[in-house]
Amino acid sequence: QSALTQPASVSESPGQSITISCTGSSSDIGSYNYVSWYQQYPGKAPKLVIYDVSNRPSGISNRFSASKSGNTASLTISGLQAEDEAYYYCSSYTRTSTPWVFGGGTKLTVL
Amino acid sequence: EVQLLESGGGLVQPGGSLRLSCAASGFTFTSFAMSWVRQAPGKGLEWVSSITGTSTNTWYADSVKGRFTISRDNSKNTLYLQMNSLRAEDTALYYCAQTQFWTAYDWGQGTLVTVSS
Numbered sequence: 001q002s003a004l005t006q007p008a009s010v011s012e013s014p015g016q017s018i019t020i021s022c023t024g025s026s027s028d029i030g031s032y033n034y035v036s037w038y039q040q041y042p043g044k045a046p047k048l049v050i051y052d053v054s055n056r057p058s059g060i061s062n063r064f065s066a067s068k069s070g071n072t073a074s075l076t077i078s079g080l081q082a083e084d085e086a087y088y089y090c091s092s093y094t095r096t097s098t099p100w101v102f103g104g105g106t107k108l109t110v111l
Numbered sequence: 112e113v114q115l116l117e118s119g120g121g122l123v124q125p126g127g128s129l130r131l132s133c134a135a136s137g138f139t140f141t142s143f144a145m146s147w148v149r150q151a152p153g154k155g156l157e158w159v160s161s162i163t164g165t166s167t168n169t170w171y172a173d174s175v176k177g178r179f180t181i182s183r184d185n186s187k188n189t190l191y192l193q194m195n196s197l198r199a200e201d202t203a204l205y206y207c208a209q210t211q212f213w214t215a216y217d218w219g220q221g222t223l224v225t226v227s228s
Contacts, residue, residue: 034213038156045206045218046148046156057216089156093213098158098172100146100213105155 003028004090004099004103013108017078020106022090024069028101030071034093037066037075038106041086049088051076077108113137113217115207120222127197131222133190133207140188141165144210147181147192149203150221157203160192161210175201197226 037050119131146161160181208215
């Protein structure tokens with residue numbers, strides 16, 4: 001069981017917006033801004049799309065945005081495109097014996 | 112362009128050992144922490160271990176603590192993961208990642224480790 005909880009799957013139509021949640025605790029998301037999001041296509045390596053809660057690396061579309069509130073982080077993808085169909089993972093630093101944890105992943109389907 | 116190339120994976124029996132390598136290029140290796148993240152077949156990502164740029168600090172997931180050792184050779188721009196006492200549950204694709212402040216900025220393509228008799 002992952003330390004961070006994500007919905008297993010979400011789906012939305014092209015052109016719409018979708019938000020993926022990532023729920024942790026006061027030991028991780030609630031206390032630190034080291035929250036990042038990764039996009040992974042089947043059979044490919046993950047790719048960073050958001051770091052430090054809400055920052056986009058160079059080259060990532062501004063259709064990707066993120067935030068956090070309390071113990072929950074959220075990734076929003078606007079203007080959904082077929083190419084956004086992938087798995088998305090959140091991660092956070094945590095002040096436990098295992099300092100870096102990932103969410104279980106969310107499969108995004110663009111209908 | 113950052114390039115990370117993992118190698119060393121393969122089939123190993125339970126209780127056996129394996130050493131993974133990750134050759135890095137395209138950035139100042141010593142300036143970045145490095146990490147190993149694994150993904151079991153059909154499963155999600157799991158952080159395994161991280162090491163600072165000068166090897167001053169290392170961290171391990173509880174699931175591998177005492178069995179795995181992370182190290183790096185900055186003269187060769189190479190990251191290593193020595194894996195001992197391997198178990199079936201260690202079967203996974205192992206990625207190395209350029210890391211900063213608990214964020215994996217760039218990833219390799221992974222090397223597959225299969226633990227089976």
